Amino acid sequence: MINNIQRYISLSEEEKNYLNSICSIKHLHRGDHLLQEGAVCRYDAFVLEGSLKGYIIDPVSGREEILFLAIADWWACDLESFHSQTASSMNITAITPATVALISHSAFNELLERIPKLEKYFRIILQNHAAALQTRIYLRNAQDAKSRYKTFLQKYPALNAAIPQYLIASYLGISAEMLSKIRAQKD
Amino acid sequence: MINNIQRYISLSEEEKNYLNSICSIKHLHRGDHLLQEGAVCRYDAFVLEGSLKGYIIDPVSGREEILFLAIADWWACDLESFHSQTASSMNITAITPATVALISHSAFNELLERIPKLEKYFRIILQNHAAALQTRIYLRNAQDAKSRYKTFLQKYPALNAAIPQYLIASYLGISAEMLSKIRAQKD
DNA sequence: ATTATTTCTTGAACCAGTTCAATTTATTTC
DNA sequence: GAAATAAATTGAACTGGTTCAAGAAATAAT
Numbered sequence: 199m200i201n202n203i204q205r206y207i208s209l210s211e212e213e214k215n216y217l218n219s220i221c222s223i224k225h226l227h228r229g230d231h232l233l234q235e236g237a238v239c240r241y242d243a244f245v246l247e248g249s250l251k252g253y254i255i256d257p258v259s260g261r262e263e264i265l266f267l268a269i270a271d272w273w274a275c276d277l278e279s280f281h282s283q284t285a286s287s288m289n290i291t292a293i294t295p296a297t298v299a300l301i302s303h304s305a306f307n308e309l310l311e312r313i314p315k316l317e318k319y320f321r322i323i324l325q326n327h328a329a330a331l332q333t334r335i336y337l338r339n340a341q342d343a344k345s346r347y348k349t350f351l352q353k354y355p356a357l358n359a360a361i362p363q364y365l366i367a368s369y370l371g372i373s374a375e376m377l378s379k380i381r382a383q384k385d
Numbered sequence: 386m387i388n389n390i391q392r393y394i395s396l397s398e399e400e401k402n403y404l405n406s407i408c409s410i411k412h413l414h415r416g417d418h419l420l421q422e423g424a425v426c427r428y429d430a431f432v433l434e435g436s437l438k439g440y441i442i443d444p445v446s447g448r449e450e451i452l453f454l455a456i457a458d459w460w461a462c463d464l465e466s467f468h469s470q471t472a473s474s475m476n477i478t479a480i481t482p483a484t485v486a487l488i489s490h491s492a493f494n495e496l497l498e499r500i501p502k503l504e505k506y507f508r509i510i511l512q513n514h515a516a517a518l519q520t521r522i523y524l525r526n527a528q529d530a531k532s533r534y535k536t537f538l539q540k541y542p543a544l545n546a547a548i549p550q551y552l553i554a555s556y557l558g559i560s561a562e563m564l565s566k567i568r569a570q571k572d
Numbered sequence: 573a574t575t576a577t578t579t580c581t582t583g584a585a586c587c588a589g590t591t592c593a594a595t596t597t598a599t600t601t602c
Numbered sequence: 603g604a605a606a607t608a609a610a611t612t613g614a615a616c617t618g619g620t621t622c623a624a625g626a627a628a629t630a631a632t
Binding site for chain 4: 549550551561562564565566568569
Binding site for chain 4: 228342343372373375376379
C-alpha cells in the first residue's frame, strides 16, 4: 500500500509507521463479505492478496450485477457509503481467499488531517478511477460485446487471469453464455 | 463556483479573491469547442451558464457517443488529459450559448499549493463523481431502456429540461428513435 | 482420491433495441 | 417572419444479444 501511495507522494518513516499503525489486516475466505447490502461501509480496503467483487443483487431477478473487480494493489470500497457513513446497497465479497488492509472511517479522516498531503494521493487515484469509469461507460455504449471483451483482455490481463469468466461477463454487461460463445470464435 | 466550493470547505476573503484572479471567463456560442479531439485539455471549466456536451466521435461510424452533459454548477473537463497534459480523445462543445470559468493547468496546480484545503474539495467532488459514474454503469447493465430513462428523469430533471432528447438518448446508451418511442408510450 | 460444487459450453427459440428511411415539428438565423 | 437547419416521430425489417435448458469440464472440499 505504501508503495502504491509513494507512486504519487513521498512519505517519511514516521508517516509510514503511522499509516501502518492505523491499518488492520484481515484475511477473508472465499465467499466472505467485506460489506453487505444494508450495512454501512466502515472500512476502505486496500487489497494485498486475492480477489474481490463489488456487486448489487437485482431485487427482481436476484442476479448479481458486478460493479467492480479488485485484485492486489487496488482499493475496494463503496465510496458513497464510506464517506457519508450511510447504508450501502452494494456487497463486497471475496472471490478467492484474500488479504486486505483496512482503514476505518474515523481513522481515514484523522489520517488526512495528520498527513494532509494524502489528500493529494486520494485526489489523484480518484481522478484516475473516474477517468477509468468514464472509459468503461464509453466502451459499454460504443462497442459490441466482442470488442468490449477484447479491449478488456488488453487492458486488464491480470484481472482476466484471476477472475472467473462469468463475473467478467457481468462486469462487461454481457451474459455468461454470450462470453463463452465469443471465446469459442476463432479470432 | 465559490458557492459550490463552500458547500464543502470555507474560504477566506483573500482566498476568494485569489480564486477569482486566476479564473478567466469565457463565452461560448452554440457549437463552439472548449476542447477538440487531439488537443491537450488546458483548462478545467466550471459551467456558469448554458449547457455543454463531452463526447467521442466514433472513428468508424462517425457518430457522437455522449460521455457527459454539463449545465450550470458542474465542472466539465477531460480529467485524464487535463492532469497529465496529454492529447485528449474527447470533444467538449457548447450545446447552447454558454459561459464558463476556466482554470489553466498551471494555475490549477498553483492553486492547490497555495490553498491546500482545496485538495479536499476536489477529492470530495471526485468521490461524488466516481460514485455517480459507478451508478451509471450499474443502471446501464441492470435496467432496460425505459427504466433507464425514467431513472434519468427522476435524477436529473434539470438536465432533461436543458438538453435535446437525442443527446440524452446517447448519454443513456439508447438510440434516439427508441427514446422517442419510449416517450410515446403512455407509461 | 472421491464427491460435491462451481464454472463453462452449446444449441434453439426468442425479443429488446437498432437501423434505415421518410415525414413532421420545432428552433435558429438572417 | 421566411427560409434554413435541427430535432423529434413513426413504421417496417432486421440483428446482436438474451434466456432457457441440459450436459461437460474444472475446481474445491473433505
